[in-house]
Amino acid sequence: MTLLNIVDLNISLPTTSGIVTASNGISLEIGQGETHCLIGESGCGKTIVALAIMRLLPVNAKISGKIFLNGVNLFSLSNKEMRQIRREQIAMIFEQPQSCLNPVFSVGSQIAEAVKIRDKCSAKASKEKALELMRNVQIPDSHKRYHHYPHEYSGGMAQRAMIAMAMALRPALLIADEPTTSLDVTIQAQIMELIKDLVVQFNTSLFLITHDLEAAFSMCGHVSIMYAGFIMEKGTVENIIKSPKHPYTKALLSTISSEYSSPVRGMPPELTKLPAGCVFHPRCSNAMPVCSKIDPQMEKGVRCHLTMKI
Amino acid sequence: MIKFILYRLFISLFVIVGASIISFALISIVPGNSAESILSAELANDPKLEEVRFFMEKHGLHNTFLIQLSQWLKMLLKCNLGTSLRTGESVLIEFCSRFPATLELAVSSTLLAVIAALPLGILSAVKHNSLIDHISRIVSLWGVSMPNFWLALLLIWIFGVVLGLLPTYGYGEIKHLVLPAVTLGTGMSAILMRLQRASILEVLNKNYIRTARAKGLNEWSVIGKHAFKNTLIPVATTIGTQLAHLLSGVVIVEQIFAWPGIGHFLVDSINTKDFPVIQGFVLIIAFFYVCINLAVDIFYALFDPRIRYGGRN
Incomplete structure (x- = not known):
């Protein structure tokens, strides 16, 4: 059953350096209990898509398209109804976890706050539940750690606390936006492992956003490859690894295995001035004349003129 | 500690x-x-x-x-x-006989300023660039720019002469306190309100505010709890220095309202x-300055x- 269904999502944000088009006709589906990974380079608009699901984008963002959660279009909800969705259906964890915890409240109380708004229980019960969640995410000495403040937490511990806070909501969908990017390499694996376990334990769907291919492939069943606000290719992990169709996907895969030779040349385009035609054509080693003129359409999970011809 | x-x-x-x-x-x-x-x-x-x-x-x-x-x-x-x-009196006695009036005026105008400024500052931050924000901006600009003596005279004219609601000078009862406290509180609340607004707006861009919203908290919890507590330090600092300033006596306002505080006596002594x-x-x-600064520093550590x-x- 489909849990989350994003249909033709377009987002543009006016900034001082021009209009940023962060999402161009993005469509993707996440089924109940599925793990879906959105892969892309930094600054390609991944986080914007996640924030759009949470409806946490700045008010000046121009959004079109639909996002359905259990068949309900999130954009049609009132703010109050959306807060209830955030309390009960979707939770999100972010990169740089230490900056995501309020510095003037103890970490434990911030987790307990999430328990309290989800379960509408007493302060005492929410503290008990928070301590249990802290043990669940393997924060040692939880009784002592409960009273500590974010500045006393390391990055890894802070991310565990963020995960505990997210899990307090028992969400149907967990959005993890680069959860390990700012952490030590050894901690990264632990956090990924923890997320993987909890997702199974709580029967939660996972929408993982990352640029770490190996983590994505080990965690997820489905992947979408995103480039400059477009999804270039999507499918199951097996298919993508076994037979990538899009030159960009091939280029990405070449960074983790030697099977596909050509690494990606050049830099991704700025989202304020996207090239005409296929956004990837200036960097594509297989580019044809048509690529710089006509924007290819998504067909059978690939957005490329090479596969459209066949 | x-x-x-x-x-x-x-x-x-x-x-x-x-x-x-x-x-x-x-x-x-x-x-x-x-x-x-x-x-x-x-x-x-x-x-x-x-x-x-x-x-x-x-x-x-x-x-x-x-x-x-x-x-x-x-x-x-x-x-x-x-x-x-x-006067031939002991300095300490001279001070103690006048200081209660000064203290009363300083504390009440500070309280008045805080009560008016913090909610308004928060409100205009939450609704920034709305009509409420624009009105409060104009009012606070007016409050900052208005000299005390002019505001005092205006208040005397409106509430004392035209409406006849409040006594225009004197000391002793609450009704005597109203006009001087409003005079001093207006300028202070204008400054505090702008500061509170700016501090909230700055904090609202932080990641932890996004987290609070992502949890599904309502706007009152997000702003009244998560954002507000983070703005207390600049706001408390300003309240402290303003209060200390008022405690050192306010000559002009004391003079206009015949308020028996230390400011008037001190200026006569200087002359x-x-x-x-x-x-x-x-x-x-x-x-007092030192004590208030210390209190503000202790407040930092508490919050x-x-x-x-x-x-x-």
């Missing part, structure tokens, strides 16, 4: 005594003679040379600056602030070079766990 407070109080001794010595030095640089100015005020005409000499010897004014200073410091060690040259009063008052006012004084962590 206790160690920190004791250390700060110890340091403040030097600040307080230093402030008095500087004021003493400034008074002795100013041309003119205290004996002459006090006697001529008393006699209502120019005093004779013998009278002046007698007065100077009686109060030790014929000594050099350093001898006078050391005599004053010796007295201070015995907790004696001396007697006023003008007649009644230096035991000046030094004593400066000493006590410096003490921001990242700030800890003295020793580890």
Whole structure:
């Protein structure tokens, strides 16, 4: 059953350096209990898509398209109804976890706050539940750690606390936006492992956003490859690894295995001035004349003129 | 923490005594003679040379600056602030008889400012660039720009003369307090409101506010709890300095409303070079400044766990 269904999502944000088009006709589906990974380079608009699901984008963002959660279009909800969705259906964890915890409240109380708004229980019960969640995410000495403040937490511990806070909501969908990017390499694996376990334990769907291919492939069943606000290719992990169709996907895969030779040349385009035609054509080693003129359409999970011809 | 407070109080001794010595030095640089100015005020005409000499010897004014200073410091060690040259009363008694009025006015105008400014500041931050925000911006600009004496006269005219609701001068009852407190509170609340608004707007961009929203908290919890507590430090600092400023006396407003505070008396003492009063008052006012600053610093540590004084962590 489909849990989350994003249909033709377009987002543009006016900034001082021009209009940023962060999402161009993005469509993707996440089924109940599925793990879906959105892969892309930094600054390609991944986080914007996640924030759009949470409806946490700045008010000046121009959004079109639909996002359905259990068949309900999130954009049609009132703010109050959306807060209830955030309390009960979707939770999100972010990169740089230490900056995501309020510095003037103890970490434990911030987790307990999430328990309290989800379960509408007493302060005492929410503290008990928070301590249990802290043990669940393997924060040692939880009784002592409960009273500590974010500045006393390391990055890894802070991310565990963020995960505990997210899990307090028992969400149907967990959005993890680069959860390990700012952490030590050894901690990264632990956090990924923890997320993987909890997702199974709580029967939660996972929408993982990352640029770490190996983590994505080990965690997820489905992947979408995103480039400059477009999804270039999507499918199951097996298919993508076994037979990538899009030159960009091939280029990405070449960074983790030697099977596909050509690494990606050049830099991704700025989202304020996207090239005409296929956004990837200036960097594509297989580019044809048509690529710089006509924007290819998504067909059978690939957005490329090479596969459209066949 | 206790160690920190004791250390700060110890340091403040030097600040307080230093402030008095500087004021003493400034008074002795100013041309003119205290004996002459006090006697001529008393006699209502120019005093004779013998009278002046007698007065100077009686109060030790014929000594050099350093001898006078050391005599004053010796007295201070015995907790004696001396007697006023003008009234003959002890300086401490002069201060204590006037300070309650000053304290009452300072605290009530500060409270008034805080009560008005913080909610309005938060409201205009939440609804920034809305009609409420624009109106509050204009009102606060007006509040900051309006000189105290002009606002005082306007209030007297409107509430005292035209409407006849409140007494225009005097001291003793709550109704006497209203107009002076509103006069002083207006400027302060305008500053506080802008500060509160700017602080909230700055905090609202932080990641932890996004987390609070992502949890599904309503806007009141996000702003009233998560954002507000993070804005307390700049706001408390400003409240502290403003309160300390008001405690040192407000001459013009006291004068207009015939308010029996320390400001008026202090200015009279400066005009007649009644230096035991000046030094004593400066000493006590410096003490209040130091105490309020210390209180603000302790407040920081209470409200921001990242700030800890003295020793580890």
